Amino acid sequence: MKRNIQFRExxxxxxxxxxxxDPSVFVFGLDVPDHKRIFGSTAGLLEKFGPERVxxxxxxxxxxxxxxxxxxxxxxxxxxxxxxxxxxxLGMNQIINMISNLRYMTGGQIGKLPIVIRxxxxxxxxxxxxxxxxxxxxxxxxxxxxxxxxxxxxxxYSLLRASIRDDNPVIFxxxxxxxxxxGEVDDAHAVPLGLANVRRHGKDITLVCTSWMNVEAxxxxxxxxxxxxxxxxxxxxSIAPLDAATILKSVRRTGRCIVADYDWxxxxxxxxxxxxxxxxxFKELKAPVERVGFAHTPCPTTRPLENLFYPxxxxxxxAAERLLGLDEMxxxxxxxxxxxxxxxxxx
Amino acid sequence: MDKAEALGLxxxxxxxxxxxxxxxxxxxxxxxxxxVHLGIGGEAISVGVVQALPPxxxxxxxxxxxxxxxxxxxxxxxxxxxxxxxxxxxxxxxxGSMHLCYPERGLVATSAVVGTTIPVALGAAMxxxxxxxxxxVAAFFGDGATEEGTFWESLNYAxxxxxxxxxxxxxxxxxxxxxxxxxxxxxxxxxxxxxxxxHAERADGSDLPAVLEAARGILRxxxxxxxxxxxxxxxxxxxEHVGPLEDFKFAYRKKPEExxxxxxxxxxxxxxxxxxxxxxxxxIANVRSKVDERVLxxxxxxxxxxxxxxxxxxxxxFV
Numbered sequence: 001m002k003r004n005i006q007f008r009e010x011x012x013x014x015x016x017x018x019x020x021x022d023p024s025v026f027v028f029g030l031d032v033p034d035h036k037r038i039f040g041s042t043a044g045l046l047e048k049f050g051p052e053r054v055x056x057x058x059x060x061x062x063x064x065x066x067x068x069x070x071x072x073x074x075x076x077x078x079x080x081x082x083x084x085x086x087x088x089x090l091g092m093n094q095i096i097n098m099i100s101n102l103r104y105m106t107g108g109q110i111g112k113l114p115i116v117i118r119x120x121x122x123x124x125x126x127x128x129x130x131x132x133x134x135x136x137x138x139x140x141x142x143x144x145x146x147x148x149x150x151x152x153x154x155x156x157y158s159l160l161r162a163s164i165r166d167d168n169p170v171i172f173x174x175x176x177x178x179x180x181x182x183g184e185v186d187d188a189h190a191v192p193l194g195l196a197n198v199r200r201h202g203k204d205i206t207l208v209c210t211s212w213m214n215v216e217a218x219x220x221x222x223x224x225x226x227x228x229x230x231x232x233x234x235x236x237x238s239i240a241p242l243d244a245a246t247i248l249k250s251v252r253r254t255g256r257c258i259v260a261d262y263d264w265x266x267x268x269x270x271x272x273x274x275x276x277x278x279x280x281x282f283k284e285l286k287a288p289v290e291r292v293g294f295a296h297t298p299c300p301t302t303r304p305l306e307n308l309f310y311p312x313x314x315x316x317x318x319a320a321e322r323l324l325g326l327d328e329m330x331x332x333x334x335x336x337x338x339x340x341x342x343x344x345x346x347x
Numbered sequence: 348m349d350k351a352e353a354l355g356l357x358x359x360x361x362x363x364x365x366x367x368x369x370x371x372x373x374x375x376x377x378x379x380x381x382x383v384h385l386g387i388g389g390e391a392i393s394v395g396v397v398q399a400l401p402p403x404x405x406x407x408x409x410x411x412x413x414x415x416x417x418x419x420x421x422x423x424x425x426x427x428x429x430x431x432x433x434x435x436x437x438x439x440x441x442x443g444s445m446h447l448c449y450p451e452r453g454l455v456a457t458s459a460v461v462g463t464t465i466p467v468a469l470g471a472a473m474x475x476x477x478x479x480x481x482x483x484v485a486a487f488f489g490d491g492a493t494e495e496g497t498f499w500e501s502l503n504y505a506x507x508x509x510x511x512x513x514x515x516x517x518x519x520x521x522x523x524x525x526x527x528x529x530x531x532x533x534x535x536x537x538x539x540x541x542x543x544x545x546h547a548e549r550a551d552g553s554d555l556p557a558v559l560e561a562a563r564g565i566l567r568x569x570x571x572x573x574x575x576x577x578x579x580x581x582x583x584x585x586x587e588h589v590g591p592l593e594d595f596k597f598a599y600r601k602k603p604e605e606x607x608x609x610x611x612x613x614x615x616x617x618x619x620x621x622x623x624x625x626x627x628x629x630x631i632a633n634v635r636s637k638v639d640e641r642v643l644x645x646x647x648x649x650x651x652x653x654x655x656x657x658x659x660x661x662x663x664x665f666v
Contacts, residue, residue: 026477052477058507063466063500070470070484073455074405076477078470097460098467105446106456107439108663143664167666241665 002186008179010153011041011118014160015079017187019049022077025164026053029064029081029118038081039120039179065091068115069099077114077164084131085119085173099169100144112167116160122175122212122262123310125339129298134262136210137269139171140240146170146193147239149262151214153183155237158191166193175212175262177339196243198250202230205256205320208247208273210236213260213292219313219337224320227329231320239269247273248280255286256323260316265293290319312336348556350624356398357621358634359421360555363390363414364614365635365642366426370413371591378650379430381443384411388553388585391613392517393418395558396485396578399566400513405471406485407464408457410445411517415487420452423641427649435652439659461522462488462495465514469501472510481573483566485513491522493536505575506543512575513565517552519584524599536579545575552580553610555617583611 005013019025026049031038033046033054046054057064061082068078082088088095095117103110121134140147146168150156156174163170170193199214200221207217214235221231234250236242251257257277261270274289292311300306313336321328348356367385374383386393393414400406408415416426425437429447432440437449445459455471458464468486475482492498493516505512516536520527533539537547546568550561558580565576585608587594595602602608609615621631 058500058504060496060500060504063469063497063504066463066466066497066501067470067473067504070407070467070472071474071477072470073450073467074471074474076474093460093463094466098456098458098463102456103666104663105438105442106448106450106663107437107441109438109448109450110456111666146665 001188002184004182005153005185006179007153007156007181007183008040009043010157010185011160011174012043012045013185013187014157014164015042015045016048018161018164019045019053024075025077025079027079027081028055028057029083030057030059031083032056032081038083039176041174041179042081061087061090062093065094065117066098068117069094069102069113072113072115073110079116079118079164082117082119085121085135086130086133088117088119095145096142100142104144113169114164114167115169116163116172117170118172118174120176121173122177123306123339124176126301126303126306127299128301132299134173134211136173136239137261137263137272140269144169145240147173148193149173149211149237149239151175151178151209151211151235151237153181153185154189155191155197157185157187158189159193159237162191162193173211177212178215181215194238194241194243196246197235197237198232198246199235200231200233202232202254204230204254205258205323206232206234206250206254207258207260207316208234208236208277209260210239210269211262213262213311215337216311216313217260217316220316220320223313223317223329223331223334227326229320229324244276244280247277251277251281252284255284257281257285258290258292258316258319258323260292260311263293264296265291266296268293287323290323292316292319348559348624350621350626353621353624354626354630354634356394356555357617357631358638359394359418360390360614360617361635362423362638362642363394363417365638366417366423367413369642369646370430373646374591380432381430381445382589383430383444383591384589385586385591386411386414388611388613389517389519389582390414391555391558391617392515392552392580392582393487395555396487396515396562399559399562400485401483402453404453404483404485405455405468406453406487407455407468407471408487409461409464409489409492410457410459411489412447412457413444415457416447416449416454419454420449422449422452423645424648425449427645428652431649431652432654433649433652434655435649440655441663462492462497464488465492465501466497469505469510469512472505472512473508476508476510481511483511483513483569485515487515487517489522490516490518490520490527490536491530492516494530502540502543502545502575502577506545509544509573510575511569511573513569513578514575515578516580518579518581521584521588521600523588524597526599536577540577545577546572547577547579549579552582553613553616555613556620582613
C-alpha cells in the first residue's frame with residue numbers, strides 16, 4: 001500500500017507493522033507512551049499493543065540499556081528509544097562495553113543481538129549543547145554496531161523495519177526536523193541496511209550527505225542548477241556498514257566532492273568519508289574533498305550564533321563554488337529553511 | 348544436608364580451588380596471557396548459590412568469575428583452553444579470564460567493567476516476565492558494584508515491577524585495594540536496600556552450608572512473593588586483586604592470624620562439615636584425587652591445543 005505520510009508516521013507504522021509481525025518486538029523508553037509519543041513517532045502503539053509491549057522507564061538510561069541487552073539475550077527484540085541522543089550517552093557503557101563487544105567477546109556463542117536503539121538528534125529550537133548532538137561518527141567508530149540515519153519517510157519506514165529484523169545491534173538516528181517531512185511510503189518497498197542512495201543525479205559535483213544535510217543539499221542543488229551546475233546527492237543512510245562503492249562510483253564520475261555530515265567534522269565521520277574518497281578516487285579528483293559540518297564548538301543557544309554553528313544550503317553552495325572555481329552567486333533574495341515557519345517552541 | 352550431597356558439593360568446591368591453584372602454579376610460565384582475578388576464599392558463594400538456583404536459571408557474573416564458570420558449567424576443558432588463548436577455549440580465546448561465559452549452560456555473560464551485568468540480568472528477568480513466566484535470573488557482583496548507579500537503577504526497576512532478579516553481592520570489603528570504609532557512606536548494605544520492595548538476606552560466604560541455606564531461603568521468599576532478592580555474602584580475598592600472589596606485604600591490609608585464615612577458607616571449613624557428617628578421610632581424598640587428575644589432564648590438553656586461525660580475527664563481529 002502506498003500512502004503520503006509524515007516521517008513520524010512512517011516510524012510509528014514501521015513499529016506497528018513489526019510488532020504485529022513478531023510478538024517478541026517491544027518498544028520502551030522514557031516518554032514512549034506519554035501524550036506526546038516521542039514527536040508522534042510512537043503514536044497508536046500503546047492502544048494497539050498494550051503496556052506490556054509499549055512502556056515507560058525510570059530515568060535510568062544505563063540500566064535500561066543493559067536491560068535491552070538482557071532482553072535480547074533472552075530472545076526478545078527490544079526497541080529502546082531516547083528522546084535525545086545526548087541522553088543515550090548515559091547508556092554508553094552498555095552500548096560500547098557490552099552490546100558492541102558481546103558477540104565477539106563470547107567467540108560467537110551469542111549469535112544474535114537484535115537491539116534497536118532509536119535516538120532523536122539534531123537542531124531544534126534553541127536546543128543548545130546538551131539536546132542537539134548527532135554522534136553517528138562516534139557510534140560507527142566501534143566495531144559491532146550498525147548505524148542508520150534515514151532522511152525520507154520511505155527510508156524511515158523501510159530502514160526501521162530492516163533494523164528491527166536485523167540480528168545485530170542497530171543505532172537508529174532520527175533528525176527531529178525530519179518528523180514533519182511528508183513523502184510517499186510504500187509498505188511493500190524493502191530497503192536493506194548497508195546501502196547508500198543516489199537521491200539526485202548530476203555530473204558536476206557529488207554531495208555526500210547524512211540525515212538533514214540531504215534536505216539542505218537539495219536546496220543547494222536547486223540553486224546551483226540555476227547557474228548550470230549539476231550536483232549529485234548521495235544519501236549515505238547507512239553509516240555502518242558503509243556503502244563506499246556507491247559513493248566512490250559517483251565521485252569518480254563527477255571528480256568533485258563535498259562531504260556534508262550532520263556533525264562535527266574534526267575526527268568525525270566526515271573525516272572517514274574524505275579519507276576513503278581520497279584513497280578511492282585519487283586519480284579522478286579534480287580538487288581535494290571539501291568537508292561541511294558543525295562549527296567546532298559546543299552548540300550555542302542564541303539564534304544568530306546557532307545559525308553560524310550549523311551548515312546550511314548556503315554553506316554548501318559556497319563550498320561548491322570554491323571547488324568549481326566560480327564566483328559567489330547572489331543569494332540575498334533567497335529563502336532558506338527556517339524552523340520558525342512551522343514551530344514556535346518550547347521543545 | 349546428608350553426606351552424599353555434601354560430597355557432591357565438595358567435588359564442585361574443590362574443583363574450583365584446584366583449578367585456581369593450578370593457575371597459580373602455571374602462571375609465571377607466561378603461557379596464560381590473560382589477567383586473572385582469582386577468587387580463592389570466595390568459592391563457596393558461587394558453588395552454594397548455583398546449587399540453590401533452578402538448573403536452568405540464567406546467570407551473569409563479573410571478571411572474578413572462575414568459581415561461577417566452573418560451578419555453573421563444569422567445563423574444565425573450555426576453561427583452560429580459554430585461559431591459554433587456544434581455539435579450544437569456550438570463547439575461542441577472544442574472552443580470556445575476564446569475560447568467560449557459556450550461554451548454553453546458563454552463564455550468559457560476565458564483564459570486566461564493574462556493575463555492567465546487573466542491568467543485563469534485569470533485562471533477562473524482564474524478558475521472562477514478558478513471556479508470562481517471571482523466572483529467577485541471578486546476577487553476581489562484588490561490593491564495589493553497589494557503588495555503581497546500575498546497581499540501584501536495577502534494584503529500583505526490579506522492585507517496581509516485581510521481577511525475580513536475585514542480586515548476589517560477593518563482599519570482600521575491597522575494591523582493588525580500597526577498603527569499604529573508604530568507599531561507602533551508609534550503615535551497611537542490608538539497611539541501605541531496605542527501603543526497596545525486595546527481599547534481603549545476609550550470610551557468611553565462607554561457609555558453604557550457610558550460603559546454601561541463605562540462597563534457598565531467599566529463593567523461597569521470591570517464589571512466594573515475586574520481588575527481587577538481595578543476598579549479601581561476605582568472604583575474605585586471600586590473594587591480590589589481580590594475579591596469582593598474596594599481597595600481605597603491602598600496607599593496605601595485614602595478614603590475619605592462621606586460625607582466622609582457616610576460618611575464612613571455605614574449603615577447609617567444608618572439610619570440617621564433611622567430617623561432622625561422617626565422611627571418612629579417604630572418601631574426601633578420593634574426591635580430591637579425581638579432581639586433581641581431571642585438572643592436570645585439561646591443563647595439559649590446553650597447553651597442546653592450537654591457537655585460533657588468523658581468519659578468526661575478523662569473525663563474530665556481525666552475523
